[in-house]
Amino acid sequence: MKRANARSTPAIDVDVLIIGGGLVGASLACALAGASLRVGVVDAVPMDKEPASHDDRSLALSLGSKRILDTLGLWSHLIHAASPIREVHVSERGQFGATRFRAQDEGVPALGYVTKARALGEALRAGLAQHRQLTLMSPTRVVGVFAEDGGIRAGLRNAAAAVHTVRAQLLVAADGARSTVRDLLGLAAVEHNYGENAIAAQVTPSVDHRGVAYERFSSRGTVALLPLNEGQCGLIWTLPSAAAEMLLDLDEAAFLEALNQVFGSRLGRLVRVGPRVEYPLRLVSASVHVAARAVVIGNAAHTLHPIAAQGFNLGLRDAAALAEVLVAARRSGQDLGSAAVLRRYLDLRRDDQRSVTLFTDTLARVFSIRSQWVSGLRSLGLLGTDLLPCLKHALARRAMGLAGRQLRLSRGLPP
Ligand SMILES: Cc1cc2nc3c(=O)[nH]c(=O)nc-3n(C[C@H](O)[C@H](O)[C@H](O)COP(=O)(O)OP(=O)(O)OC[C@H]3O[C@@H](n4cnc5c(N)ncnc54)[C@H](O)[C@@H]3O)c2cc1C
Structure with missing residues (x-):
């Protein structure tokens, strides 16, 4: 990994320039x-x-994400800080309906893994440090x-206010979420403020969690x-x-x-809580995802509600798909920033991005309705899902x- 020095290298030439070395940019x-x-x-x-997002928030990584990180050689840096999810239990407080997803029923060792954003950030940095053909520019901001x-x-x-130029194919x-580049490219984004905040913290239960992840909906918010x-x-x-704010x-x-009142006694009592951090929640969805060579x-x-x-x-699947398209383009001698290459990326990603964004936004809106009547309906929905193995699967x-x-990286293949 090289560090660029603006004074000694006024113009840098790379194949791909990534603005943002957060969780997704660093993975790419x-x-x-x-x-x-x-x-x-x-x-x-x-x-x-x-960066701000590499904090102590817990991240549930899907099994697919674990496979991508494994293929990239990053899982070995993370494994000590990741805990398997053997079961997911979804319920509505004060109602009878609940749904359980079990790794055993799906024939997998774990439905996913939980780690902290900080640990994933460290694993990515260790990964970046292994690549000599990578030029890292920080603290640096894009101005045009x-x-x-x-x-x-x-x-x-x-940081010294020196401006320099980097040229890339893409x-x-x-x-x-507050992408400066999206604005500089003139790409519009739809935003919706949920009027909700998430409080994240680490808590200690009096009973072993046995690898179960809980999501509990209630009139006093959703507790995961x-x-x-x-x-x-x-x-x-x-x-x-x-x-x-009051909490x-x-x-x-x-x-x-x-918290104990809302969550109930499935983990005995929650007896300790670490520092609490809050996040305002909103949906940001770019209307168009590509511009000329970008x-x-x-x-x-797409910034989603964490529900x-x-x-x-x-985002990791965006990175894996883009890597797959770019490596194939390089192999066949194509221009990495050409419209044809960007179209291939869009074709690969459109359905997944739309369905996950719609699913998450619908869940966030439906589960924020605080009415006894709707709560009963949700409970019925959870019960119905539990009784329909095909839907649950x-x-x-x-x-x-x-x-x-x-994607190739999810199948254990290089991009
Ligand atoms: C409470 C909470 C819980 C969550 N739980 C989960 C979960 O369980 N599972 C899950 O999959 N996701 C979860 N998420 C979502 C997840 O945290 C984000 O999707 C992820 O961090 C997005 O990564 P990113 O790299 O796209 O953006 P970011 O992590 O925000 O990174 C952006 C990077 O760009 C840099 N940057 C910004 N502006 C500029 C600029 N002008 N010039 C140069 N660099 C710039 C920043 O320094 C940063 O490094 C959760 C989010 C929240 C808030």
């Missing part, structure tokens, strides 16, 4: 650099510091992009408890913003009391990232 960089493409990665945050014949140029400003915007290592659970509690103001004992992926293309734990999983395959055409 590892995939492309491993296939011998010349890759540049730009991030606003110094690489020896963690210009498509021209045969390439695209990005104007970058580093520019990838992986700079998150994800199995972490050493008997800990990752909490994601989503609820209306004002109610979230954050509570001391540890009062917060735990409120493509947006990950949260820059179905799909945001990173979806189809939902489980989708949540595991195993529905539809499997």
Whole structure:
């Protein structure tokens, strides 16, 4: 891995320039650099510091994501910090209906794995450090992009305010929900504020979680408890913003009391809670994902409500698909930024992106309705799903990232 110095290298030439070295951008960089493409990665945050999204939030990685990370050689860096999900239990507080998804029923060792965003970020950094054909530019921000014949140029400003130019065949915007590149490219995005916040924290239950992930809907928000290592659970509690603010103001004992009331006694009692962090929740969906010699992926293309734990999983499949298309294009001597190559990427990703975005948004809206009548209907829905093995299997395959055409990296093949 090289570090660019703007003074000594005024113009850098790469095959692919990735703006945003977060969870998705860094995954793409590892995939492309491993296939011998010349890759540049730009991030606003110094690489020896963690970007905001590499925090202690718990991330549920689908089995499909685990397979991609494994093929990229990253899983070995993460395995010590990942805990298997053997079962998912979904229920509605105060109602009889519940649905259980079991790894055993799906014939897999685990439905997915839970880790912390920080641990995944560290694994990705270890992966990036192994690639010598990768040029890392940070702390650096993009200030302009210009498509021209045969390439695209990005104007970058580093911490010393020096501006330099990088030329590439293709520019990838992986700079998150508030994507500057998406704006610079003039790509519109639809936004919806859910009026909800998520509170994330680590909690300690009095009873072993035995690899079960819980999602519990209630009139006081949705509580997800994800199995972490050493008997800990990752909490994601989503609820209306004002109610979230009030919970954050509570001391540890009062917060735990409120949490125990909503979650119930499936894990005995929740006896400790670590630092609580809150996230405002909104949907951001780019209307168009490509421009001349540019493509947006990950949260820059679709920022989702965390209710179905799909945001990173979806973004990682964007990265895996783009790597597959670009490596095939290079092999056949095609221009990596050509319209034909970008069309192939869009064709590969359209269905998955649309269905996961729609599914997640619908869940978020349906489960935020706080009415006894709707709660009863939801409960019936959960019960019905539990009694219909075909529907349950189809939902489980989708949540595991195993529905539809499997990308090469998901099948253990290089991109
Ligand atoms: C509470 C919560 C729980 C979640 N749980 C799950 C889960 O269980 N499973 C799951 O799959 N997903 C989950 N997600 C979603 C997941 O965290 C995101 O989808 C993922 O972080 C997106 O990665 P990204 O690389 O696209 O964007 P980010 O992680 O936001 O990275 C963007 C990068 O771009 C850089 N950047 C920004 N602007 C610029 C600029 N102008 N110039 C240069 N660099 C720039 C930033 O420094 C950063 O490094 C959750 C999200 C939340 C909020």
